[in-house]
Amino acid sequence: MYFWNTSKENRPKDVPEVILYGDQRKQKPERLWYGITDNPSSLSLSNYYQLIKETNSTGIICVNYSYARYGTGNKPVQNAAHLAADWVRFDKGKTKFWEIGNENYGTWQAGYKIDTSKNKDHQPEMISGKLYGEHLKVFVDSMKAAAKEINSEIFIGAVVIETAKEKSWEGGITKNWNDGLLKTAGSAIDYYVLHSYYTPYEQNSSPEIILNTAKTETHKMAAYMKELSRIYQLPERPLALTEWNIFATGSKQSCSFINGMHAAIVLGELANLKFGMASRWDLANGYAHGNDHGMFNKGDEPGVPLWNPRPVFYYMYYFQRFFGDQLLTTKVSDNNDILAYSAKFKNGELGAVIVNKGNVPQVIDLDITGFKSTKKYYLYSLTGGDDNGAFSQKVLVNGKTTKFAAGGPEDPKKIKALSATVTGKIKFESQPFSVQYLLTE
Known part of the structure; x- marks a missing residue:
């Protein structure tokens, strides 16, 4: 629905006023999104590029595939x-990095269903993985030819189903998506685009259920992608998790520190399994009584200022700071409640992330293969507050938190790390439902 090079005043003439979907929504004139806009509820193309520049980020662009379906x-x-x-x-x-369309297999996606009376190239009413694959090859040819013209190399991802779909309510389009796509266009794909919201859909899941999915579901995705490569005799492709969060609702789980812990585990598991990238959904959304996937409050959450960071921000902020470039093997104990991930920086320092997803304190005895520190280590410990039961809306960083109803410390850069001299193995206590970020010299 996004037209990057035009404005509302210049709506494309070959876009129908009403666009069909596969779900039961009422038909009405479609709202399009434009790259040329000053609408505060949208994001202009120029502001997108400015955001990428100011945050020193690597962008991945999802192009409008659905237009290939509903265009007249x-x-x-x-x-x-x-x-x-x-x-x-x-x-x-x-x-x-570019990807062709979003969740094209979904009933909620424009292009899933079209009005065939308005279509002029004899497309079927309903989408399929095979049809998407045929169209994808046209996109790949056009986009890579354009890249060659400007002496650039690009990589194009295809949207795949992330795990085997076996439930009775999951229709044939979803179940057969990967088969049709990979048989038709498997060799044209540079990487696979996956989405996962990890937890059972709109269930009031407990902390234990939420935290366990971070490992089990990530491993399930990786194993399924390997299996697809074997079945269709294709090279293993890089994996890009371009949307991820949790679907748990009912206790403000999405805005809680538990979701932050979940994010830390997901990032560690993705690194261990050699995923190519992960981009979290999303920066800002709508509070929805605490079911907001947004990392920042966009102004509708009570008791906190505009753009106040949610707890998950802090867990990902420290992960980015404390996780190095070279993955190492980390051992802590045989306790299933303790997870650990470590990676060495180019300067020789080592960062480690330790998660205690259990409800009792644990003494951590850290053993990192191939790394011995003889100097000091520095540590930040993150855990929740005492509000909202098991799903505190606050995060404490080395005991420091926010004065507002939710969030974390105002400026995490000003919080001093705990430190100690290494006298042998690194040993410390990890509190229940906590994450430690550790740097050793």
């Missing part, structure tokens, strides 16, 4: 592919 021009697939290729040209090599 004589050649809708070619028109949509050309629109994507023009974006590659405009981008001028800033972006290396």
